[in-house]
Amino acid sequence: DQQVKQNSPSLSVQEGRISILNCDYTNSMFDYFLWYKKYPAEGPTFLISISSIKDKNEDGRFTVFLNKSAKHLSLHIVPSQPGDSAVYFCAASAKVAGNQFYFGTGTSLTVIP
Amino acid sequence: GEEVAQTPKHLVRGEGQKAKLYCAPIKGHSYVFWYQQVLKNEFKFLISFQNENVFDETGMPKERFSAKCLPNSPCSLEIQATKLEDSAVYFCASKTVGTNTGELFFGEGSRLTVL
Known part of the structure; x- marks a missing residue:
């Protein structure tokens, strides 16, 4: 039972334009959300997070909306750069569920130069 | 160390053989997690530790899989009598705090191929 869903397996965007990656979740107890970026043959690296008490968090070119x-x-990347091409995973956790993180299945972003 | 170190990077086993993977968390991180990534990019939680104690093992298969985090040693994930469906990339991650906030720091993963 997938509690975190990323329904778009892939996305292509022109360099300089906005990339919008989406994520849906089913568990209303989730109160902390993260985005990770993953290159092939590497582990995921943390990008940005947001607590459920907020509806927006911004860090440079990356903004997460809840x-x-x-x-x-959703994760907005503006402006998109070729180096942003990677697989992006959203993840969620719930205080009542200990510290386990639940991951989506990822969206592969390609930024076209 | 300053990063999560996983060994080996690649491991090939025949069906029925044992596989053992290792993970050294970031120094000072008390929590260690193991995730299994199979087809379609899905990350499946296996187990987490607080220091050497099992914190959450709700994702661990009851049979064949075991894990340990002993003092002064890398953590390990062992699969007895591997099956074809165990082929996956196994990621280890660590974090400093036990609450559900704060980020997980991942290693580069260990790719297990069962033939």
Whole structure:
């Protein structure tokens, strides 16, 4: 039972434009969300996180938006760069569930120069 | 160390053989996690440790899989009598705090191929 879902397996964006990656979750107890970036043959690296008490968190070119009522979060990358081409995973955790993180299945982003 | 170190990077085993993977967490991180990544990029949680104690083992298969984190040694994940479906990349991750906040730091993974 997939509690965190990324319904778009892939996304292509022109360099300089905005990339929007989406993530949906089913567990209303989730209160902490993260985005990870993964290159082939490497481990995921942390990008940005957001607590459920916020609806937006920004770090440079990366902004995460959280819509709790819709159980939806998104990652915006502006402007997109070729080096952003990677697989992006969203993850979620719930205080009541200990410290286990639940991951989506990833979206492969290709930024076209 | 300053990064999560996993060994070996690649491991090939015949069906029925034993496989053992190792993970050295970042120095000072008390929590260690093991995840299994199979087809379609899905990360499946296996087990977590707080120092040498099992913290959450709800994802561990009841048979054939075991894990340990002993003092002054790398953590290990062992699969007895491997099966074809055990072929996956196994990621180890560590973090400093036991709450559900804070990020996980991942190693580069160990790719297990069972033939």
